[in-house]
Amino acid sequence: MDLVQGVLNGDRLALTRTLTQVENDTPTGRAALNALFTHTGRAHLVGVTGAPGSGKSSLVNKLAGYYRYPPDGEAPRRVAIIAVDPTSPFTGGAILGDRIRMRDLAGDQGVFIRSMATRGSLGGIAAATAAMVQVFDAAGFELVLIETVGVGQAEVDVAHLAHTTVVVEAPGMGDDIQAIKAGILEIADILVVNKADHPGVDSTERALRGMLELAHPAPRRYAHHGQIELVPAAAPAPVNDEPLWIPPILRSVATEGTGISEIAAAIASHRLHLEETGGWKVRERLRLQAELDMLLQAKLVACWKAQLPEEAYTQVLDDLLVRQLAPHQAVERLVKC
Amino acid sequence: MTERKIRVLVAKPGLDGHDRGAKVVARALRDAGMEVVYTGLRQTPEMIAEAALQEDVDAVGLSVLSGAHMVLVPRVLELLKANGQAHVKVFLGGIIPDEDLPRLHEMGVMGIFGPGTLSETYVAEIRKAILDAA
Numbered sequence: 001m002d003l004v005q006g007v008l009n010g011d012r013l014a015l016t017r018t019l020t021q022v023e024n025d026t027p028t029g030r031a032a033l034n035a036l037f038t039h040t041g042r043a044h045l046v047g048v049t050g051a052p053g054s055g056k057s058s059l060v061n062k063l064a065g066y067y068r069y070p071p072d073g074e075a076p077r078r079v080a081i082i083a084v085d086p087t088s089p090f091t092g093g094a095i096l097g098d099r100i101r102m103r104d105l106a107g108d109q110g111v112f113i114r115s116m117a118t119r120g121s122l123g124g125i126a127a128a129t130a131a132m133v134q135v136f137d138a139a140g141f142e143l144v145l146i147e148t149v150g151v152g153q154a155e156v157d158v159a160h161l162a163h164t165t166v167v168v169e170a171p172g173m174g175d176d177i178q179a180i181k182a183g184i185l186e187i188a189d190i191l192v193v194n195k196a197d198h199p200g201v202d203s204t205e206r207a208l209r210g211m212l213e214l215a216h217p218a219p220r221r222y223a224h225h226g227q228i229e230l231v232p233a234a235a236p237a238p239v240n241d242e243p244l245w246i247p248p249i250l251r252s253v254a255t256e257g258t259g260i261s262e263i264a265a266a267i268a269s270h271r272l273h274l275e276e277t278g279g280w281k282v283r284e285r286l287r288l289q290a291e292l293d294m295l296l297q298a299k300l301v302a303c304w305k306a307q308l309p310e311e312a313y314t315q316v317l318d319d320l321l322v323r324q325l326a327p328h329q330a331v332e333r334l335v336k337c
Numbered sequence: 338m339t340e341r342k343i344r345v346l347v348a349k350p351g352l353d354g355h356d357r358g359a360k361v362v363a364r365a366l367r368d369a370g371m372e373v374v375y376t377g378l379r380q381t382p383e384m385i386a387e388a389a390l391q392e393d394v395d396a397v398g399l400s401v402l403s404g405a406h407m408v409l410v411p412r413v414l415e416l417l418k419a420n421g422q423a424h425v426k427v428f429l430g431g432i433i434p435d436e437d438l439p440r441l442h443e444m445g446v447m448g449i450f451g452p453g454t455l456s457e458t459y460v461a462e463i464r465k466a467i468l469d470a471a
Contacts, residue, residue, distance in 0.1 A: 012390060012391075013390065013420065013421045013422075016390055016391060016392070016393040017393060019393065020393045024341065024342070087372075088367065088368075091367065091368050091369070091370045092342075092370040093366065093367035093368055093369060093370045093371050093372065093373070094367060094372045094373065095363055095364070095367050095373050095375055096372060096373065096374045096375065096392075097374075097375045097377075099374060099375075099376050099377070099388060100375065100376060100377035103376075103377070103380075103384070106381075106383070106384040106387060106388075107383060107384070107387065112391055113388075113391050114391055114392065115374050115392055117342075117372050119342075
């Protein structure tokens with residue numbers, strides 16, 4: 001079977017086998033990626049991330065359902081889902097349980113769900129996730145939803161992969177200091193407070209809003225010599241030359257499907273914003289740069305290791321152990337450039 | 338190139354709602370270094386075969402306590418074949434009467450692991466069946 005042609009023709013068996021080859025980084029997988037790459041660049045890549053148990057899988061389930069059965073006048077779209085769960089650092093095994101929440105999507109040929117394990121990556125997705133996304137993109141899926149592992153504060157790799165990043169919070173996540181810490185909340189294009197039927201939803205939303213206002217001050221009125229004057233908000237410097245987008249904060253109860261159409265609308269308007277402002281191209285460039293850098297690093301390390309005599313490395317490690325060398329000196333000894 | 342990972346789907350077809358055994362098996366396979374896709378309760382044979390295709394698994398484990406195994410298992414095997422996945426190993430757990438064992442083996446079930454089977458036993462048999470076929 002010609003895998004590449006099968007993927008392009010919409011053959012699901014060819015697609016699933018290609019995904020496996022790509023995930024395992026085999027020569028077949030690499031050859032398929034090389035052939036498929038010219039067919040990529042069309043899909044809208046949407047990352048969904050947030051703490052464990054915040055409701056990511058349920059939200060992805062309902063979002064995919066929305067795209068399959070959109071309100072009147074819209075065409076259904078083909079949706080691929082990549083759901084990432086953690087690999088055990090001790091045994092290398094994994095339980096991939098995101099499908100449990102996605103049973104509504106069974107039997108629909110316009111949906112393809114693939115679970116994957118992190119296999120040692122720490123950024124919330126796996127090293128091969130970006131490549132798997134390319135396969136789905138080439139296969140003609142219009143939306144690729146990428147669900148990360150349950151994340152804490154710093155696993156933000158999905159933001160380098162997706163065009164639009166949805167961060168899912170649940171009530172009771174902590175005080176407003178949590179909301180101004182760096183990391184996960186900074187990458188949000190859309191903030192969702194899921195489980196909005198639980199107590200504490202107001203204070204969670206308030207903390208998120210406070211965080212956003214610190215980042216994007218709103219214009220304020222104040223009285224000056226008896227006259228009301230408007231002080232415009234200082235325009236923040238664009239980050240990475242990306243045009244300004246202020247993340248909306250939306251509420252949902254994913255298990256009941258409440259708030260889903262609003263989230264889908266926000267995802268659509270974020271895409272429109274990126275297209276109208278040139279941000280899409282900026283993100284595409286950043287995305288591909290992130291991938292290129294990752295592959296370059298892996299290749300450079302592999303090349304360097306291949307030419308390094310094994311004793312040299314062991315010797316330097318031994319010298320480190322007895323404190324004859326400091327770590328930076330050790331690196332200087334091993335790598336000259 | 339990374340070492341080949343064994344991927345297994347663990348599912349409960351039919352209507353019985355007791356999945357402790359399936360979870361124990363999923364956990365044991367995980368601890369043996371496999372990637373285990375767990376689909377949860379009340380799956381139809383169609384859902385199981387579809388998940389096996391999308392996940393490109395090497396094996397499917399079915400846990401049946403309802404007595405409907407002689408209907409559900411052949412249907413799963415049939416659908417796997419129809420999807421081009423005849424190579425996928427199917428193993429069973431749960432309550433399967435002895436008199437059904439020969440016919441299930443005949444249909445192509447790789448292993449039947451009833452209550453009391455040691456996890457080392459089924460882990461080793463599943464691994465061997467998959468690696469021998471590769």
